[in-house]
Amino acid sequence: xxxxxxxxxxxxxxxxxxxxxxxxxxxxxxxxxxxxxxxxxxxxxxxxxxxxxxxxxxxxxxxxxxxxxxxxxxxxxxxxxxxxxxxxxxxxxxxxxxxxxxxxxxxxxxxxxxxxxxxxxxxxxxxxxxxxxxxxxxxxxxxxxxxxxxxxxxxxxxxxxxxxxxxxxxxxxxxxxxxxxxxxxxxxxxxxxxxxxxxxxxxxxxxxxxxxxxxxxxxxxxxxxxxxxxxxxxxxxxxxxxxxxxxxxxxxxxxxxxxxxxxxxxxxx
Numbered sequence: 536x537x538x539x540x541x542x543x544x545x546x547x548x549x550x551x552x553x554x555x556x557x558x559x560x561x562x563x564x565x566x567x568x569x570x571x572x573x574x575x576x577x578x579x580x581x582x583x584x585x586x587x588x589x590x591x592x593x594x595x596x597x598x599x600x601x602x603x604x605x606x607x608x609x610x611x612x613x614x615x616x617x618x619x620x621x622x623x624x625x626x627x628x629x630x631x632x633x634x635x636x637x638x639x640x641x642x643x644x645x646x647x648x649x650x651x652x653x654x655x656x657x658x659x660x661x662x663x664x665x666x667x668x669x670x671x672x673x674x675x676x677x678x679x680x681x682x683x684x685x686x687x688x689x690x691x692x693x694x695x696x697x698x699x700x701x702x703x704x705x706x707x708x709x710x711x712x713x714x715x716x717x718x719x720x721x722x723x724x725x726x727x728x729x730x731x732x733x734x735x736x737x738x739x740x741x742x743x744x745x746x747x748x749x750x751x752x753x754x755x756x757x758x759x760x761x762x763x764x765x766x767x768x769x770x771x772x773x774x775x776x777x778x779x780x781x782x783x784x785x786x787x788x789x790x791x792x793x794x795x796x797x798x799x800x801x802x803x804x
Contacts, residue, residue, distance in 0.1 A: 558652045570610040571602045574621055574633040577613050578707040581732040581788045582636045582654075593788040594634050597653060600780050604771040615706060618687060622646045625758040632757045632764065636726065639754040647762060649754035650768045653781075655796040656753070658690055659727035660745035663718055667710055668744045676700065683720040690724045691753045693749050698724075712739045726751060728789070 550592045575583045575594060583592035590611060602609040612622055612630055621633040625647075639649045662668055672680070676699035684691040686704040694702050703720050705711040708729050716739045727746055732796075733739055757765050772795060775781040782792040 537728035544648075566687060568607045571598075571605060571607040572610045572612065572629070572631045573598055574612050574624060574630050575607040576615050576616040576707070577611075578616065578709060579636050579729050580736075581730065593784060594636070596784045596787065597781070598634055598782045600775055600784065601768060601771045604774055605767060616685070616688075618643065618646065621756065623755070624763075625654050628758075631761075632755050632768070634755045636729070636753050637756050638751040640689065643756075646663060646759070647756035648759045648765050649756055651772060651798055652729075652754050652796040653772055656726045656728045657746065658693055658724055658748040658751065659730050659743050660722055660724055660748065661715065661730055661741045661743045662713040662722045664740045664742045664763075666721070666742075668742075673745055674786070677722060680721040680793070681719075683714050683723040685711060685725065689749065694724050697748075708733065712741065713739050716737065724748075 556665070575586050577583050577590060577592075579592075581592055583590065583594045585591070591669075595611075598609050598611075612624075614624070614776075616635060620637070621630075621637075624630045636654075637643070637647075637649075639652060640756065660673065676697070678699040680700045681701040681703050682694055682698060683703045683705055684694050685708065686706050691702065691704060694700070700722070703714070705714065708725060711723050711725060712733050723741070727743070730741075730743055734741065734743065745785045755765075755768055757768070772781070775784075776795045781795060784791045785791070
């Protein structure tokens with residue numbers, strides 16, 4: 536009988552010990568938040584560029600703020616600006632979104648689902664600062680001149696529709712500006728804020744001669760089937776705007792404050 540009681544007590548002690556061990560053990564660590572995987576060419580300061588190995592720019596800071604709002608660390612992948620490549624990466628789910636100064640257009644909405652716009656710019660025309668520029672030249676469509684544009688961009692499309700000049704395409708703003716600096720081309724057409732950033736750095740000898748040629752709204756591009764992420768990014772952008780964080784980031788890179796651009800009717804969303 537005594538052996539039975541002792542055995543029972545030992546079993547009870549063992550159970551209590553196991554229960555105590557479970558209660559005192561630290562809880563399992565929560566699973567890390569999924570990364571927000573973004574694509575950018577890092578070739579268009581002041582929006583995104585590389586300073587040594589450091590990523591800098593308006594889009595970099597805004598993306599980090601969005602990631603913080605969503606509770607997701609940001610992971611960047613550098614990819615040459617090519618909308619077909621961006622779309623392929625999103626379809627293959629090797630990236631969640633492309634945030635690379637992508638203008639929202641009805642044509643592009645066939646391949647991407649865009650967030651609300653996060654920046655408004657416009658196309659501008661520049662020429663070498665030694666050129667004696669006349670608006671008459673522009674009014675005649677720059678006929679007889681070579682105009683540099685970025686390949687597969689709204690600038691290239693605008694030049695095709697509105698200019699008589701010979702179009703010369705480049706794959707980065709840097710090469711485009713270098714071609715103008717070396718007078719390989721007579722003019723270049725590019726987003727005004729990218730041009731202004733290049734001029735501010737003083738590396739190139741050009742002057743901006745025409746502005747406001749076409750209004751451009753940049754949006755974050757996600758896969759057409761990823762409505763949930765687009766909605767979350769929209770909500771995060773609006774929170775950053777309401778809290779003043781967006782204004783501060785904008786002011787850091789452009790020396791002035793600005794609210795988020797409003798939607799246009801042409802947007803499907």
